Amino acid sequence: MAGNILGELFKVVSFGESHGPALGCVIDGCPAGLELSVEDIARELRRRRPAQGGASTTRSEADEPEILSGVFEGKTLGTPIAILVRNTDSHSADYDNLRNVYRPGHADFCWDAKYGIRDHRGGGRSSGRETLCRVAAGAVAHKLLTVYGIQIKAWTSALAGIDMPRPDSPDFDFDEIEQNPLRIPGRAAAETALKVIETLRTEGDSVGGIVSCLAQGVTPGLGEPVFGKLDARLAGAMLSLGAVKGVEFGAGFAAARLKGSENNDTPANKTNNAGGILGGISSGQDIIFNVAFKPTPSIAQPQKAFSKTGSEAVDCMRGVHTPSLQGGVVDLVISGRHDVCIAPRAVPVVEAMTALILADMVLMQRSARL
Amino acid sequence: MAGNILGELFKVVSFGESHGPALGCVIDGCPAGLELSVEDIARELRRRRPAQGGASTTRSEADEPEILSGVFEGKTLGTPIAILVRNTDSHSADYDNLRNVYRPGHADFCWDAKYGIRDHRGGGRSSGRETLCRVAAGAVAHKLLTVYGIQIKAWTSALAGIDMPRPDSPDFDFDEIEQNPLRIPGRAAAETALKVIETLRTEGDSVGGIVSCLAQGVTPGLGEPVFGKLDARLAGAMLSLGAVKGVEFGAGFAAARLKGSENNDTPANKTNNAGGILGGISSGQDIIFNVAFKPTPSIAQPQKAFSKTGSEAVDCMRGVHTPSLQGGVVDLVISGRHDVCIAPRAVPVVEAMTALILADMVLMQRSARL
Amino acid sequence: MAGNILGELFKVVSFGESHGPALGCVIDGCPAGLELSVEDIARELRRRRPAQGGASTTRSEADEPEILSGVFEGKTLGTPIAILVRNTDSHSADYDNLRNVYRPGHADFCWDAKYGIRDHRGGGRSSGRETLCRVAAGAVAHKLLTVYGIQIKAWTSALAGIDMPRPDSPDFDFDEIEQNPLRIPGRAAAETALKVIETLRTEGDSVGGIVSCLAQGVTPGLGEPVFGKLDARLAGAMLSLGAVKGVEFGAGFAAARLKGSENNDTPANKTNNAGGILGGISSGQDIIFNVAFKPTPSIAQPQKAFSKTGSEAVDCMRGVHTPSLQGGVVDLVISGRHDVCIAPRAVPVVEAMTALILADMVLMQRSARL
Amino acid sequence: MAGNILGELFKVVSFGESHGPALGCVIDGCPAGLELSVEDIARELRRRRPAQGGASTTRSEADEPEILSGVFEGKTLGTPIAILVRNTDSHSADYDNLRNVYRPGHADFCWDAKYGIRDHRGGGRSSGRETLCRVAAGAVAHKLLTVYGIQIKAWTSALAGIDMPRPDSPDFDFDEIEQNPLRIPGRAAAETALKVIETLRTEGDSVGGIVSCLAQGVTPGLGEPVFGKLDARLAGAMLSLGAVKGVEFGAGFAAARLKGSENNDTPANKTNNAGGILGGISSGQDIIFNVAFKPTPSIAQPQKAFSKTGSEAVDCMRGVHTPSLQGGVVDLVISGRHDVCIAPRAVPVVEAMTALILADMVLMQRSARL
Secondary structure (H helix, E strand, C coil), X not given: CCCCEECXXXXXXXXXXXXXXXXXXXXXXXXXXXXXXXXXXXXXXXXXXXXXXXXXXXXXXXXXXXXXXXXXXXXXXXXXXXXXXXXXXXXXXXXXXHCCEECCCCCHHHHHXXXXXXXXXXXXXXXXXHHHXXXXXXXXXXXXXXXXXXXXXXXXXXXXCXXXXXXXXXXXXXXXHHHCCCCCCCHHHHHHHHHHHHHHHHCCXXXXXXXXXXXXXXXXXXXXXXXXXXXXXXXXHHHCCCCEEEEEECCHHHHHHCEHHHHCCCCCCCCCCCCCEECXXXXXXXXXXXXXXXXXXXXXXXXXXXXXXXXXXXXXXXXXXXCCCCCCEEEECCCCCCCCCCHHHHHHHHHHHHHHHHHHHHHHHCCCEC | CCCCEECCCCEEEEEECCCCXXXXXXXXXXCECCECCXXXXXXXXXXXCCCXXXXXXXXXXXXXXXXXXXXXXXXXXXXXXXXXXXXXXXXXXXXXXXXXXXXXXXXXXXXXXXXXXXXXXXXXXXCXXXXXXXXXXXXXXXXXXXXXXXXXXXXXXXXXXXXXXXXXXXXXXHHHHHHCCCCCCCXXXXXXXXXXXXXXHHCCCCEXXXXXXXXXXXXXXXXXXXXECHHHHHHHHHHXXXXXXXXXXXXXXXXXXXXXXXXXCCCCCXXXXXXXXXXXXXXXXXXXXEEEECCCCCCCCCEEEEECCHHHHHHHHHHHHCCCCCCCEEEECCCCCCCCCCHHHHHHHHHHHHHHHHHHHHHHHCCCEX | CCCCEECCCCEXXXXXXXXXXXXXEEEECCCECCEXXXXXXXXXXXXXXXXXXXXXXXXXXXXXXXXXXXXXXXXXXXXXXXXXXXXXXXXXXXXXXXXXXXXXXXXXXXXXXHHCCCCCHHHHHHCHHHXXXXXXXXXXXXXXXXXXXXXXXXXXXXXXXXXXXXXXXXXXXXXXXXXXXXXXXXXXXXXXXXXXXXXXXXXXXXXXXXEEEEEECCCCCCCECCCECHHHHHHHHHHCCCCEEXXXXXXXXXXXXXXXXXXXXXXXXXXCCCCCEECCEECCCCEEEEEEECCCCCCCCCEEEEECCHHHHHHHHXXXXXXXXXXXXXXXXXXXXXXXXXXHHHHHHHHHHHHHHHHHHHHHHCCCEC | CCCCEECCCCEEEEEECCCCCEEEEEEECCXXXXXXXXXXXXHHXXXXXXXXXXXXXXXXXCCCEEECCCEECCEECCCCEEEEEECCCCCHHHHHHHCCEECCCCCHHHHHHHHCCCCCHHHHXXXXXXXXXXXXXXXXXXXXXXXXXXXXXXXXXXXXXEECCCCCCCCCCHHHHHXXXXXXXXXXXXXXXXXXXXXXXXXCCCECEEEEEEEECCCCCCCECCCECHHHHHHHHHHCCCCEEEEEECCHHHHHHCEHHHHCCCCCCCCCCCCCEECCEECCCCEEEEEEECCCXXXXXXXXXXXXXXXXXXXXXXXXXXXXXXXXXXXXXXXXXXXXXXXXXXXXXXXXXXXHHHHHHHHHHCCCEX
16 A cells, blocks of 8 residues: 555565665465475575676675565465565665755655655665565565466666667577676677676766566466556556666557557467557467666766755755756765666566566466356 | 456446446545536546547447436545446447457457456457546546646657657647647647548558656655555556557656766756656656557458367467467458547546546555654 | 455445435456356345335335346356446435434444535435445355355344344244244244334334354365454454444354363364354354344434534534533434344345355465465 | 455554564554654563463563664654564474364364465464564554554453453552553452462363453544444454454444443433444544453363374364264373463453554545545
8 A cells, every 4th residue: 555565466565775774575475385495585686686797886785585484394384474684784874965965866855755754875765775675575476487387587678778689689698698797688789788888887877778578488368457457567567666767568669650450460470569468468478578777866977966955845846947946956976886777687676576466467367267 | 456446545446348238437535525526527538439530430429427426415425436337339249250259459369368258249348448437537536636736638649650749849739639639739740640540541450659648736745665656556557558558757768778967857957857756756847658559459451360269269379479370260350440549539548547546646645644 | 445345356346325326336356257147136135125014114125236247148257247226215305304413323423523524315325225235246245155165144143132043942943034024043933023023113212133144165264364364354344234233253252251171162072162263264164153233223212412513513422421511412303214123134234244255265265375 | 465464554464473483564554754663662562471470371472573674763764664573482392293283272274274284383373472463563553543642441351251340330440450460450350360360270271351442532533434444444353363252342242132222322321332433433432342352272181182184184174063083083282381361461462453453544534535
């Protein structure tokens, strides 16, 4: 309700601030009898950690998960599965100068406007670190989906405006994705992109990217019309990631330029313009969608920013379009450790969110028929 | 849960099949004391009806709403508001030949795969006619938002690959939107587009389009982190419309090509790349997003289609990529009344869905602070 | 959320005021493929109607249901089932004198305090007539439970302090329940009770009673620990009936006086003190519980009542314990048609609520295990 | 959904097994800006601990809570509040002999029937120790209610069939409740009851009791008709406690024996037979209800019990009424530490559950009116 619970039957509760004592999740509704170990979760959390030499922050987070409940002698009990990760490498002092400043492109002002109080350290709960909770929960969902024969794979499909090899290209190499720090499905493309990233890093700038996600083995019939459509649920899950600005399924925005005779998937062509979903229900074809990530808002270059000056803060922010308003504007230089491009590191997060939605949907489908 | 209920506090229940006795909605959670008349709802339903001479079907639907409950002496009671619209102009016989055929680009096969039973007449519940329920409920949401000073306006921003005037263009004319049947914000552009539509109609084809939506006067602080983000909720609402294939907020997919120094909205520039939402919470700037509609799947041109042949149906459909599978393939010609482009007629539907989400969010915000 | 939706998977939405245009319900989540006819619903609604010569009101309600959606060619589609019943026999003028009076024992004052507006005609939405929506929905649930071999049977087990035959008594006669207007499981007891009812009717008074409910054939394992326990859900469902003041399972309040060695059901005794539920989960034994109904608050005898006098109303009511407060007190005589005892007529309502909860639980159980 | 989440706006998630690593809760929806300290929670947890010399187990649990998230500089952030309590004093070996035995009066069999797997140590998640999660969450709810001027007080009102002083009795002493280990509101009554308890302890037996609960200062208007009535929600909350077998409001079951002229609360009498709730909405009078607790099922006396013998277990249990079924019956002696009467220790748990429901209701009420 207040936004920290996802799902209908496979429910995930996320908690924790970036620089608080801990983050974690509780899963309520995982069926009993599923094999689950701490290592299943730790493995996914390691994939989320910053890579060496890539586009990511250099923050070193051990992120050791602990299963607090719901698992007994290696199997799920059907009771809530609580997973805890302690925060250990929090450099809270890095953020002291941000207590009263609203960083451009960040949620700082909006959180103050909403709650009237905010943990300014590392973005508090609006930090990308919160995705840790999702990846931990997603690891459990992945295990459940394995039983159903469903596999999910995501990769960086564009970065800084450079398109990477597509699945139907001979240069596309699935095995390469986890071999390079940018999670690009092709070695040559990855090497080119790494140079772009390094240039941006030296310039103190960041850049956006696109993550594509493929789900295979999805049985036809998943998705709940009309408001719980599979693509509606996936779209909501993707936009629940802070840096995401768009999502498209199958032909996506390109479909808006096509004729019906071109866009319809029929027995006479080999297309999957629908992206595996028709009327909000899986068709059995591959589910494919793209997720657009904006550039990391924290950049090393100096920026103008609004600062909090008592009760005027809200007026101040709303005045973005009012050039005459200068009172609360300060010069800001953001230090600390930040990813040049969020997309590569978001790859396991996109997979996790997809897994969470599909896990929910396979359970929902158990009630669709007599 | 089973997908026909939307919202947390301002809850909407949608019911009805395209060719059943009636469609309608129940709103549970509308605050007491709001002025509401049948005409408030009828007005929005008329906007949803097919326009004369435009891109739309020629089905003539009176769509007279009746308020069954929840309103007393012109004001809402705080109890459920049930709204009913009878189906009167159902040409069910038009669909007899579709009982065992899966129309390309439609949900027919997926519904069979899910439920094992399906009302094939006019798409049953997967029909675009279901959006009537949303528009009726949205009319109530609009009334509530008026109290908060929130205004929502959508238009056709692209059609058949042709971009229409943008809000920052001198050709953009708000008042023109409801003056032309394509809901294009500029007369010249509308006339050009009408010719494209007519050509497509004679060719028996259809085409996609993009609807843009603007919400103004939205107070900062709306949206529930982390899974109930405002953009996550809006994205889910848009993808819950059957023909939608993508959604993007603010700079959207273009943000994936930008640098952080370009994309950040700061006091030093006049941008709204965030589209009025940061960290999933409204910032007070205009909320702006684009919704991509695929071409109408029902086209007059002959197409190949899969037909239902007993238990093989599912294998059949999953074999879209298996050219050797020919058994269940038939030649299909779709008659009946269909829109050439869905986007113009979807404009009030996009507005309604936006209103429903914002109405929910303004009520949620009442609990955010002590 | 706002209280008019019940259930998790088998969801029921209730709408309608006593003297508005119509009442009805929408069921979202009934599995596809269930045989369902209008007569299935009409039959249960007739059971809810006032009996001739019994304890009930003489209001003559046809209560003809119409299925608006969700059923196609005699089977459920898996889509929302909307059921409508028009109000036809509303004597609204009977209630004109109650517009500004708070009837003792009624919800009148509380609704005003909550919403600031109220449909005073026949109690509006707080009327017992709302249970019609529950019985209509319950009829669908009964059909679903039949597939699972679950049978539910309720009866009047006490009335005016007189205990009726218990199931383990030789005087208990299941077949007699629907043969007498008080739904008492024994002819002699029924005849005695009818005389008590007639005396009370001539005195212009009413009286309370107890309904007992038995569910047989319930498979072990239903109920969702810890907050969704089967008895918790049933208790909530029973107390959601306006006149109910208590509920007890198995030995119930008597268990509070027993020793553990007496109360435990073991292989060595034949008891069912648990009432078929242990730890909130069905055990496979008969589920048995009692529901206490208060006397009908509408009585023909003259009473003192508070009347609404502008903004002082709330203070006025809160001052029930302040004898000096006399300003808003009026003499009230309630005319109209009212049951002497609600319990007999509530029998099918208790069954319906039980069916709704069990239907939800059998669907929930489909997700409990891998 | 799967039963471990309570509430609509003030949501509580409970997790943890009795002998697992930890128990705890997550609260999603507590408004921002509420003062909250670890000591607020620790204080309530100490009240839940077994008392010295009373009716309780001698298990020594430190139960030190840790706040993991949601609180910053002494105030709630509006984000999820996660609270953790480690299990330290788990004598798991005490339970080895219970792995395949279904203790009479316990949930053991039902959990196996539901999930096919069970943590048998200390009852796993069906243990009374789970109430710790509720008391921790309830402590936060109590803080929120203080802002609204609402106070909740419960006590042991009957034990072993002995009625304790009632609030309208001169012997009733509020201040005495927390002064004696049985939480009885009168010293003389407490001393008598203690002797009964000691006798039962030496006999290796247990006994039931009743807890009464009073909520004062509740503003009129709380409760959501029709399914979310205040008494419906409270009843569900009370029956969600494992040992509770019944609940009644105001006059309760006694109302079923009264006439309407006796039971109606009017300006002319001083009664509160409604228990402060009419039509499911608070009236402003004191809310009062009674909760019946069965005897502790774990008793030291030898008992017959069913044991698990492979797939026959379910048939075995269902055959409680089949004396010929002897195969799975064993002699059982339960060791370990158990309360003679649960009621006194349940007093703070009843208060906590009441606080959780009322906290939810005060937030819900914020959306009732324009």
